[in-house]
Amino acid sequence: xxxxxxxxxxxxxxxxxxxxxxxxxxxxxAKEMLTVLDKPLIQYAVEEGLAAGIEEFIFITGRGKxxxxxxxxxPYELCSSLEKKGKLKELEMVQNxxxxxxxxxYTRQGDPLGLGHAxxxxxxxxxxxxxxxxxxxxxxxxxxxxxxxxxxxTYNKTGKSVVLTQEVPENRIxxxxxxxxxxxxxxxxxxxxxxxxxEKPNPEDAPSNMAxxxxxxxxxxxxxxxxxxxxxxxGEIQLTDAMDKVLxxxxxxAHLFTGERFDCGDKFGFQQANLFFALKDDYVGPxxxxxxxxxxxxxxxxxxx
Numbered sequence: 001x002x003x004x005x006x007x008x009x010x011x012x013x014x015x016x017x018x019x020x021x022x023x024x025x026x027x028x029x030a031k032e033m034l035t036v037l038d039k040p041l042i043q044y045a046v047e048e049g050l051a052a053g054i055e056e057f058i059f060i061t062g063r064g065k066x067x068x069x070x071x072x073x074x075p076y077e078l079c080s081s082l083e084k085k086g087k088l089k090e091l092e093m094v095q096n097x098x099x100x101x102x103x104x105x106y107t108r109q110g111d112p113l114g115l116g117h118a119x120x121x122x123x124x125x126x127x128x129x130x131x132x133x134x135x136x137x138x139x140x141x142x143x144x145x146x147x148x149x150x151x152x153x154t155y156n157k158t159g160k161s162v163v164l165t166q167e168v169p170e171n172r173i174x175x176x177x178x179x180x181x182x183x184x185x186x187x188x189x190x191x192x193x194x195x196x197x198x199e200k201p202n203p204e205d206a207p208s209n210m211a212x213x214x215x216x217x218x219x220x221x222x223x224x225x226x227x228x229x230x231x232x233x234x235g236e237i238q239l240t241d242a243m244d245k246v247l248x249x250x251x252x253x254a255h256l257f258t259g260e261r262f263d264c265g266d267k268f269g270f271q272q273a274n275l276f277f278a279l280k281d282d283y284v285g286p287x288x289x290x291x292x293x294x295x296x297x298x299x300x301x302x303x304x305x
Contacts, residue, residue, distance in 0.1 A: 114236025135214030
């Protein structure tokens, strides 16, 4: 039998952050425009959404983020120049980033009051529909079916909100929202019922080591809790707090992530992502592999001396 759950067509992308961990590079440019190999971070997020069937992207922006809007616009002058020069491969790269049937919407956050506040800025645009939240700092890579698509499938089966989760080492627990799974294990599809959320607990107080990754499928009931503006951990309006209330009212699922995740809001994670995607590139990969072996040998000699 089918169900009457509304489809997930919209995604909210909070991009108002200042990127202070990447200064001075982000002094005059949006951190989401930092490139991993040859694409900006924000494009990886949008491509992931497209692969999952998202048709409307809602960017929660702030000051200095015009480059994001320009990136997804059609650059007529550049397209004309590339076409005249016969650079059809390059033309394809800049012309068809987003299919014509998709919409890109931009709205400002104003005050940086936390992730919950940023998501609530999309309230009037999302309306009474389930929606995805994609945090562009996290690049999520799957060889097969994208995790976001699997999360949407979980929502389609259950009608309940879904968060992406992954086990993290004990010393990283305090950096994440953590799931209370009541000791249960994921089912054959990688889904597990969530019994509670705890925002950035100390490891000794954490109910598990299952962390919330930067992907969410949320029902519109989340907005009635975010609208209250209740302040949580760090003096901010926490999305996790509102999710915990939705869990109590409707139930909540987590989907176990088994692919590659890169935290590109961190300098080390950003460099990991660059190496990973560069090594997969037909042109860069073999050359980079040889270079890594070369400098690794030199580094070993230096440590031995």
